[in-house]
Amino acid sequence: MVWDELKVHRDDRVSLRIESLFADDPERAQGFAVRAEGLLLDYSKTAIDERARDLLLALAESAGVAERAQAMFAGEKINQTEGRAVLHTALRNPGPDPVLVDGEDVLPGVHQTLARMEDFAEGLRSGRIRPPQGGRFTDVINIGIGGSDLGPAMATLALAPYHDGPRLHYVSNVDGAHIHDTLEALDPASTLVIVASKTFTTIETMTNAATARDWLMRRVGAENAGRHFAALSSATDKTAEWGIDPSRVFGFEDWVGGRYSLWGPIGLGLMIAVGPKHFREMLAGGHAMDRHFRETQGAANMPVMLALVGLWHHQVCGYPTRAVLPYEQRLARLPAYLQQLEMESNGKRVAMDGTTLDAASGPVVWGEPGTNGQHAFYQLIHQGTQVVPCEFMIGATGHEPDLAHQHRLLVANCLAQSEALMHGRSLDLARAMMAEAGFSGDELERQARHRVFPGNRPSTTLVYPKLTPFVLGQIIALYEHRVFVEGVVLGINSFDQWGVELGKDLARALEPIIAGTQGTEGKDGSTAGLVAFIRAAGG
Ligand code: F6P
Numbered sequence: 001m002v003w004d005e006l007k008v009h010r011d012d013r014v015s016l017r018i019e020s021l022f023a024d025d026p027e028r029a030q031g032f033a034v035r036a037e038g039l040l041l042d043y044s045k046t047a048i049d050e051r052a053r054d055l056l057l058a059l060a061e062s063a064g065v066a067e068r069a070q071a072m073f074a075g076e077k078i079n080q081t082e083g084r085a086v087l088h089t090a091l092r093n094p095g096p097d098p099v100l101v102d103g104e105d106v107l108p109g110v111h112q113t114l115a116r117m118e119d120f121a122e123g124l125r126s127g128r129i130r131p132p133q134g135g136r137f138t139d140v141i142n143i144g145i146g147g148s149d150l151g152p153a154m155a156t157l158a159l160a161p162y163h164d165g166p167r168l169h170y171v172s173n174v175d176g177a178h179i180h181d182t183l184e185a186l187d188p189a190s191t192l193v194i195v196a197s198k199t200f201t202t203i204e205t206m207t208n209a210a211t212a213r214d215w216l217m218r219r220v221g222a223e224n225a226g227r228h229f230a231a232l233s234s235a236t237d238k239t240a241e242w243g244i245d246p247s248r249v250f251g252f253e254d255w256v257g258g259r260y261s262l263w264g265p266i267g268l269g270l271m272i273a274v275g276p277k278h279f280r281e282m283l284a285g286g287h288a289m290d291r292h293f294r295e296t297q298g299a300a301n302m303p304v305m306l307a308l309v310g311l312w313h314h315q316v317c318g319y320p321t322r323a324v325l326p327y328e329q330r331l332a333r334l335p336a337y338l339q340q341l342e343m344e345s346n347g348k349r350v351a352m353d354g355t356t357l358d359a360a361s362g363p364v365v366w367g368e369p370g371t372n373g374q375h376a377f378y379q380l381i382h383q384g385t386q387v388v389p390c391e392f393m394i395g396a397t398g399h400e401p402d403l404a405h406q407h408r409l410l411v412a413n414c415l416a417q418s419e420a421l422m423h424g425r426s427l428d429l430a431r432a433m434m435a436e437a438g439f440s441g442d443e444l445e446r447q448a449r450h451r452v453f454p455g456n457r458p459s460t461t462l463v464y465p466k467l468t469p470f471v472l473g474q475i476i477a478l479y480e481h482r483v484f485v486e487g488v489v490l491g492i493n494s495f496d497q498w499g500v501e502l503g504k505d506l507a508r509a510l511e512p513i514i515a516g517t518q519g520t521e522g523k524d525g526s527t528a529g530l531v532a533f534i535r536a537a538g539g
Contacts, residue, residue, distance in 0.1 A: 002059045003359065006316045009051055017456050018047050018422050036292045036302040039464050039474060043309050045422045046389070046458040047317075056308040057298050063489045065304065072484065073294060075101040075255070079495035080352060086495050088260035088480070089290050091252075092283040092473070101255060109253075110264070117250055117268050118276040120230070124192065125165045125275060132224040137192045138166055141182060142269040143208045144196030145172040147258025148232070150340050151476075152196075152270045154333035155262060155282070158472050161330075161399040162274040166192075170269070171212075174204035179211050188219035188228070195231045196266055198258050200238035203504070209242075232265040257495050259340045260480060278469040285473025293481045303481030309460055310486055313389040314363040323381065324367035326393040327414040328467055334393075335367035338479055345483045345494040352493050361490055362483075367391075371413045382420065382453050390459040392418055393475070397466045414461070424455020514539065 022028050022044070032044035032053075048056070060066075071078050075085045090099045090106050098105035123129035127136045142152060153170040156163070169186070171179050193212045197205040216225040230248040231239040234256075239249045250265035262270070263283060271279040293303050313319045324335045346362030368376065370392070381388050394414040398407040430448040439447055462478075464471045487494030512518040513531055520528035 002055055002062060003315075006052065006055045006059070006312075009055060010047075010316050013047065013049075016047060018045060018458065019455070021047070021049060034300060034302045034305050036296070037288050037474065038471070039302065039462065039478075041302050041306060041460060041462050043305060043460045045418050046309060046312070046460065047456075048309065048312055052312065053299060053308070056312060057304075059311070059489055060304055060308060060485065063491070065485050065488045068488045069294060069481075069484070073099075073290070075099055075106070079257075079493060081493050081496045081498070082254075084495070085255040086257065086260075087253075087255040088257065088263055089286075091256065091261075091263035092286040092290065092477075094284075094287065101253075106253065106255070113250060113252070113265060117265060117271055118279075120248070120250075121165070121268065121271040121276055121279075124272050131189055131192075131220075132227045133189055133220065135190050136166075138190040139169060139186050140166050140192045140194060140269060140272055141169045141171055141186070141212065142194045142196050143171045143179075143205055143212060144194075144232070144266070145202060145204045146340060146344075147261050148196040148198060148202075148205065148266055150333065150337045151259070151262030152267055154331075154337040155267070155270045155472060155476075156273050157333055158328075158330045158467060159270070159274050159278065159282075159469055162278045162469060165273045165275060168269050168273045171208055172204065174207055176211070179208045183212065183215050188216050191216075191228065193229050194269055195229065195233070195239075195242070195244070196269075197232070198234050198252070198256075198261065198266075200231070200233045200235040200242070203508070230268070232268055258497075259344055262476065274469065281469035282473040285468075285470035285475075286477040287473075288470070289474045289477035289481065293477075303478050304485055306460070306478065306482040307485035307489070309389075310363070310482065311489055313458060315359050315490075317387070318360075319363070319387045319389055321364040321366060321386075322389045322391060323373075324365060324391045324393075325370050325373055325414075325417075326367070327370040327410050328393060328395055329369050330467060331393065332369050334475075335365070337476075338367075339365050341479060342483050344497045344500070346487050346490065346492060347499065348490075348492040351491040353491075357490065357492065359490060361492060362486065370417065371410065374413065374417065378417070381457070382424075387457055390418070390421060390457075392459055392461040393464070394461065395464050395466050395471075399466065418459040418461055420453065420455075421457040421459050422455060424453035424457075425451065427452050 025031065029044045032048065033040060033042045072086050073089055075087055077083055077085050079086050085101045087099060087106065090110055093099060093107060095107045099107050124137050131137055149170055149172040156168050169182050171182050195205065195209040213225060216228050220228065226243055226245065229244050231244040232250050233239050234252055234254060236249055236251050240246065250268060252261065252264045256264060263286060267279060293301060299305060310322065313322060324338050326334050342362055342365045348361050349357055351357055381390060392414050394411055427448060430451040431444060433451060434444045434448045483494055513520055516535060520531055
């Protein structure tokens with residue numbers, strides 16, 4: 001079995017130093033990198049050699065990644081536990097070739113909705129769509145959570161240099177502090193509220209939306225409040241019940257998963273911020289990555305290689321987490337976005353056929369932008385006892401030509417980190433440093449040991465020309481397909497999320513207990529004790 005061969009190969013070479021691979025192969029940097037439409041993914045600073053790569057590619061082939069990808073793009077119901085097609089790729093597909101679900105082309109509907117979104121976004125941006133009492137909508141609040149928040153919030157920040165529309169605010173947490181602090185700073189007369197929820201039942205979103213509605217009713221009057229709302233949802237019956245005018249409801253089909261939904265109506269806030277043209281450029285970047293993914297074979301396929309590197313580190317080498325480290329302040333929310341994309345998709349313990357997985361599923365994903373992380377958790381990455389594969393990202397240029405010297409520093413820091421992780425610092429070098437600093441004897445030895453970096457820690461670096469809407473689309477689609485490939489190889493369904501349900505059910509049942517209208521009978525001692533403490537403390 002290929003997994004076993006991979007593990008044997010890894011065990012055979014466990015003491016190999018990554019840097020020695022460069023000595024053996026002067027062309028390694030070129031050979032262990034993928035280029036795709038202006039992007040470069042360098043994975044040469046990992047322990048993957050030719051044999052490992054061949055085995056990993058064989059793994060992808062034997063799992064049927066290419067066939068499964070064609071099935072996804074063709075609208076087959078590959079989300080088997082929910083009986084749904086998986087077609088977020090259709091949201092960024094300009095056509096003209098049809099994409100069929102149950103024999104029907106979905107693209108005309110996608111393009112119609114996009115045109116309606118554009119009309120609405122342009123209306124707000126130009127002032128054609130006005131608040132009922134006059135003036136302009138200067139502020140837009142997107143109320144949503146998970147996939148109905150993370151994607152547009154991440155992308156709105158990422159594309160800040162293109163933001164020339166109304167101000168955007170994202171409210172997600174059921175913690176009243178979130179909506180309170182947001183509303184407090186806004187003028188209701190010039191604020192539009194978008195309720196973003198695929199199901200229109202999510203408790204956090206519906207609670208925050210009700211709070212916003214009360215705020216508007218109190219401040220602009222019940223007769224005007226309705227014209228301050230729009231909705232993004234598949235559940236048009238529920239948006240109607242909630243009283244949102246159908247002309248301001250932007251729907252999408254069940255073949256768009258929440259965490260894959262930025263490309264359609266859930267991206268409306270982003271579109272209002274940056275304008276339809278830039279939104280379409282993002283779609284074009286995503287579509288370009290789709291074409292690359294579908295049409296490129298083997299090691300030249302960027303999402304496939306990013307996935308195989310991930311599988312190598314987590315499933316073969318056993319590293320429990322991976323860090324996503326964008327050297328781009330405007331990608332500050334990308335790690336949070338990828339946490340949902342990767343961990344909600346591939347954090348499963350059962351295979352598609354219901355059997356228990358015999359390999360580990362997805363790793364823990366975490367991260368922060370560089371250089372901030374360097375001054376926080378990089379200590380552990382460099383000298384801690386566990387290995388954290390790092391995924392660096394950096395743009396060749398920034399958006400601030402007059403601050404090019406700062407961008408050079410940013411690039412230097414990014415490249416220095418992957419260099420340091422790979423080479424480390426030997427005990428001999430640390431001793432020489434300490435001798436030069438005037439230490440000797442036992443104290444020199446003790447001090448030197450604290451200054452050793454083991455090195456041999458793997459990383460990848462993704463380089464893009466500049467963080468434009470097109471490039472952002474490429475990066476997001478790259479990661480979507482990476483998650484897909486990992487899921488196929490592991491044999492799991494990356495498109496359901498049953499693991500979020502139990503906690504929601506229990507929270508619903510606990511609410512009246514916390515309110516004191518029901519007792520704690522039947523609750524375990526810890527939960528009952530926590531409720532008692534919170535109530536006694538005034539809760
Ligand atoms: O609880 C998890 C989840 O269902 C996510 O998958 C989804 O992105 C989020 O909640 C929000 O769901 P909705 O858009 O239906 O409000």
